[in-house]
Amino acid sequence: MSALKRVQQWATFARTWHVYDCTWQNPFQSAQVIKKHLMGLHKPIYHPTNDCGDHVVVINTSEIALPGDEWVKRVYFHHTGYPGGASWTLAWQLHEKDPTMIMWKAVYNAMREIMENVTNQIRQIRVVPTRLDHIDKETLENFPAVMDYPKDYVLR
Structure with missing residues (x-):
């Protein structure tokens, strides 16, 4: 070769x-x-x-840049693994957090x-x-x- x-x-x-x-x-x-x-x-x-x-x-x-009003309508799910540990966070809150x-x-x-x-x-x-x-x-x-x-x- x-x-x-x-x-x-x-x-x-x-x-x-x-x-x-x-x-x-x-x-x-x-x-x-x-x-x-x-x-x-x-x-x-x-x-x-x-x-x-x-x-x-x-x-x-x-x-x-999220399209339209996705910042206030899109939610993200997170679960800690413990009972009652489920949470839904809005996109702008998650983005603001980190x-x-x-x-x-x-x-x-x-x-x-x-x-x-x-x-x-x-x-x-x-x-x-x-x-x-x-x-x-x-x-x-x-x-x-x-x-x-x-x-x-x-x-x-």
Whole structure:
């Protein structure tokens, strides 16, 4: 086997590391994208009995965007294992309590080692808009005005 073929074969079977940025992303749609990389569905060698999935590092999970009124209608179930230990928590309460608890334990403790192995970043589903407080004053002042108000105009 030639050296080129060996490298191609290694690249096909190797587990690569991907980064996924959750800023302003719908977690349910993002889960479908991430699932493909974790299971290896994007590889030509995929088979249901094959374990060929890659590693995915998910960052900025505290900045997710749920669609519509999901923040107040979606509930999460938790049970402590003891009698009467069942509880339902609204999404906004869970997010307010600790939006990154699982991700913090899994990712941030080993961030240095993981970031050395990252070879790809997965494209986000939606474009992240620029916040007005992140734009410098010079750009705001030089932005073309839509209309000029007369000098005697009074705001109510």
